[in-house]
Amino acid sequence: MIDNRLTRFFKQTPHPALTVYCTAGFPTLHDTVPILESLQTAGADIVEIGMPFSDPIADGEVIQQSNQVALQNGMTIKTLFEQLQGFRQKVHLPVLLMGYINPVLQYGIERFFEHAAEVEVDGVILPDLPLAEYEREYLPLCRKYNLSAVFLVSPQTDETRIRKIDDLTEGFIYLVSSSSTTGKTQGIQAEQINYFERIRQMQLKNPKQIGFGIADKASFQTACQYAEGAIIGSAFIKAIAQSADLPASIRQFVQGLR
Amino acid sequence: MGRTTTLSQFQVQTDGYYGKFGGAYIPEMLFPNVEELRQQYLQIISDAAFQAEFQQLLHDYVGRPTPLYFAKRLSDLNNTRIYLKREDLNHTGAHKINNTLGQILLAKRLGKSKIIAETGAGQHGVATATVCALMGMECIVYMGKVDIERQKPNVERMKMLGAQVVPALSGSQTLKDATNEAMRHWINHPHDTHYIIGSVVGPHPYPDMVARFQSVISEEIKHQLLTKEGRENPDYVLACVGGGSNAAGAFYHFLDEPSVQLIAAEAGGLGVNSGKSAATTVLGKTGVLHGSKTILMQTEDGQVVEPHSISAGLDYPGIGPIHAHLYDTQRAQFYAITDDEAMQAGLLLSRMEGIIPAIETAHALAVLPKMQYKPEDLVVICLSGRGDKDLATYMSYPYESA
Numbered sequence: 059m060i061d062n063r064l065t066r067f068f069k070q071t072p073h074p075a076l077t078v079y080c081t082a083g084f085p086t087l088h089d090t091v092p093i094l095e096s097l098q099t100a101g102a103d104i105v106e107i108g109m110p111f112s113d114p115i116a117d118g119e120v121i122q123q124s125n126q127v128a129l130q131n132g133m134t135i136k137t138l139f140e141q142l143q144g145f146r147q148k149v150h151l152p153v154l155l156m157g158y159i160n161p162v163l164q165y166g167i168e169r170f171f172e173h174a175a176e177v178e179v180d181g182v183i184l185p186d187l188p189l190a191e192y193e194r195e196y197l198p199l200c201r202k203y204n205l206s207a208v209f210l211v212s213p214q215t216d217e218t219r220i221r222k223i224d225d226l227t228e229g230f231i232y233l234v235s236s237s238s239t240t241g242k243t244q245g246i247q248a249e250q251i252n253y254f255e256r257i258r259q260m261q262l263k264n265p266k267q268i269g270f271g272i273a274d275k276a277s278f279q280t281a282c283q284y285a286e287g288a289i290i291g292s293a294f295i296k297a298i299a300q301s302a303d304l305p306a307s308i309r310q311f312v313q314g315l316r
Numbered sequence: 317m318g319r320t321t322t323l324s325q326f327q328v329q330t331d332g333y334y335g336k337f338g339g340a341y342i343p344e345m346l347f348p349n350v351e352e353l354r355q356q357y358l359q360i361i362s363d364a365a366f367q368a369e370f371q372q373l374l375h376d377y378v379g380r381p382t383p384l385y386f387a388k389r390l391s392d393l394n395n396t397r398i399y400l401k402r403e404d405l406n407h408t409g410a411h412k413i414n415n416t417l418g419q420i421l422l423a424k425r426l427g428k429s430k431i432i433a434e435t436g437a438g439q440h441g442v443a444t445a446t447v448c449a450l451m452g453m454e455c456i457v458y459m460g461k462v463d464i465e466r467q468k469p470n471v472e473r474m475k476m477l478g479a480q481v482v483p484a485l486s487g488s489q490t491l492k493d494a495t496n497e498a499m500r501h502w503i504n505h506p507h508d509t510h511y512i513i514g515s516v517v518g519p520h521p522y523p524d525m526v527a528r529f530q531s532v533i534s535e536e537i538k539h540q541l542l543t544k545e546g547r548e549n550p551d552y553v554l555a556c557v558g559g560g561s562n563a564a565g566a567f568y569h570f571l572d573e574p575s576v577q578l579i580a581a582e583a584g585g586l587g588v589n590s591g592k593s594a595a596t597t598v599l600g601k602t603g604v605l606h607g608s609k610t611i612l613m614q615t616e617d618g619q620v621v622e623p624h625s626i627s628a629g630l631d632y633p634g635i636g637p638i639h640a641h642l643y644d645t646q647r648a649q650f651y652a653i654t655d656d657e658a659m660q661a662g663l664l665l666s667r668m669e670g671i672i673p674a675i676e677t678a679h680a681l682a683v684l685p686k687m688q689y690k691p692e693d694l695v696v697i698c699l700s701g702r703g704d705k706d707l708a709t710y711m712s713y714p715y716e717s718a
Contacts, residue, residue: 111618112619112620113487113493113605113620114496115343115503115606116343116503118500126487158604159604160603160604160614160618160620161618161619163602163603163618164617164618185343186341186342186343188339188341188342210343210344210345211344212344212348214348214349214506215347219347234344237503237504238504239345239500239503242504
């Protein structure tokens with residue numbers, strides 16, 4: 059039984075979660091932790107920290123660019139863990155690390171989980187990790203280090219697979235709102251509502267959060283009618299990319315969604 | 317259904333791996349399409365009606381079987397017996413069409429109406445655009461902006477054939493980025509689109525599927541050698557490896573014949589220690605790119621590095637998982653061939669045999685002087701493509717001893 063800030067959040071918090079994705083080391087190398095603090099102050103509920111990768115195939119232009127900038131700034135997993143040393147003195151929000159599998163493999167799988175636990179992160183999202191590999195090699199590490207692993211479900215994912223993902227998950231299910239890369243769609247269409255309804259009727263044991271294409275108050279609030287929260291990535295990256303005053307931009311962004 | 321059990325340690329196993337390499341490392345949005353393919357590809361391609369159509373088109377449209385040509389002057393020069401498997405004589409000028417034809421027939425049976433592809437040198441793009449014209453299907457080819465500039469004739473050919481060529485503007489704007497863009501396109505259009513990957517790369521079942529479509533190369537070599545030499549198995553098979561589809565096809569029916577030495581030529585660029593190289597087995601380590609675990613050129617932090625080769629078709633930071641496995645088990649020997657060695661070998665074949673090879677192919681030819689043969693040895697080189705597309709590069713190259 060995994061028990062961390064993330065699993066406790068969904069047990070204890072009545073309102074839908076606002077989860078924000080940011081890219082580690084973006085816009086500048088040392089912005090990572092100050093952004094977490096500002097997000098907490100502004101009222102975000104959960105944060106996903108993106109670990110940048112050279113070839114992010116599930117991401118649209120905005121997050122691709124932020125990855126490239128972060129890599130140019132010198133961000134690495136090692137640097138990220140150094141930045142996160144002691145961040146729990148200030149930030150109590152549930153935090154997940156999200157990224158493609160290759161940098162994690164190179165860092166060392168167990169070493170990655172060990173260090174994630176050491177800095178008191180709550181979970182991981184590794185979108186290109188196959189479920190079979192997860193079960194074999196990663197699940198035991200999640201249990202050992204008390205970390206949640208979150209998996210994506212898309213409109214094409216069949217029911218058997220969704221049940222299996224639900225079984226393997228302790229945290230939340232990441233509902234990808236439509237067949238798309240990140241930052242692609244705007245607004246929520248009837249077809250997507252049918253899909254959210256279909257998932258809701260499955261009565262999964264895990265809470266669900268809807269992501270991809272959630273960009274503003276309207277789409278955030280619609281998504282929250284069908285799930286326990288929603289995830290905003292590209293729109294947030296855009297909002298802070300050119301910001302001269304990060305805390306102010308972040309406050310404005312988060313308040314604009316509630 | 318849809319699974320293969322094989323005793324060969326060099327074929328893909330039921331879990332999608334070749335030894336430690338392979339698998340399907342893809343985001344969930346691609347899973348249903350790749351899974352549909354995995355469940356159906358073996359059944360579809362073993363179907364009699366599929367095979368009948370495929371074989372007929374290979375014969376009448378592609379021009380197969382391609383000749384196995386005894387290269388007398390090249391043999392004399394190397395004091396051994398050298399055969400060239402003339403894949404350059406296929407329609408569109410390379411082996412690539414064996415695969416695109418197979419995949420488009422498969423895409424039709426999966427009910428898909430649109431095709432996407434990535435291309436580096438443009439050979440796979442042209443081969444895809446060609447079969448799309450043949451089947452009346454919509455075709456979009458992603459090509460790095462840098463490659464569009466250095467492979468103009470192939471870009472024009474694709475357009476002539478009715479394909480839309482979309483420049484990949486992300487990253488290094490070469491083959492790896494074109495592949496990223498094609499995968500993103502597939503995520504955004506999962507229902508009506510099939511992605512024709514051009515090499516033995518990508519998530520399972522692509523490496524195995526592409527190897528099967530290319531295996532016609534070694535199947536023909538066996539028959540042709542038997543007729544010409546009274547034996548099916550040569551002593552050596554040489555092929556170049558970018559992703560490695562012509563090599564996979566040329567090796568395929570010899571994988572379990574230990575007497576046949578398999579030789580792969582990688583692009584050494586300006587030299588393996590120059591920082592401008594694409595010699596993956598020398599410079600890479602185990603990693604994940606484009607859906608499979610393989611040997612990959614990357615930084616210590618796991619960021620994929622930009623390879624360099626004078627040949628756009630070998631300018632890729634990974635190799636197919638089958639080749640990673642052949643390297644790992646030492647079933648195949650790998651040679652890193654520099655730009656200069658390849659260009660010299662291309663010039664040599666032109667002058668000695670009257671055949672201008674693709675620069676990719678010239679890398680395989682450049683292995684010849686690095687090896688020791690007996691006069692009675694049989695050496696087969698997969699002449700994967702012709703060099704028309706490379707004329708500008710050949711003509712402007714500063715040869716040291718032309």
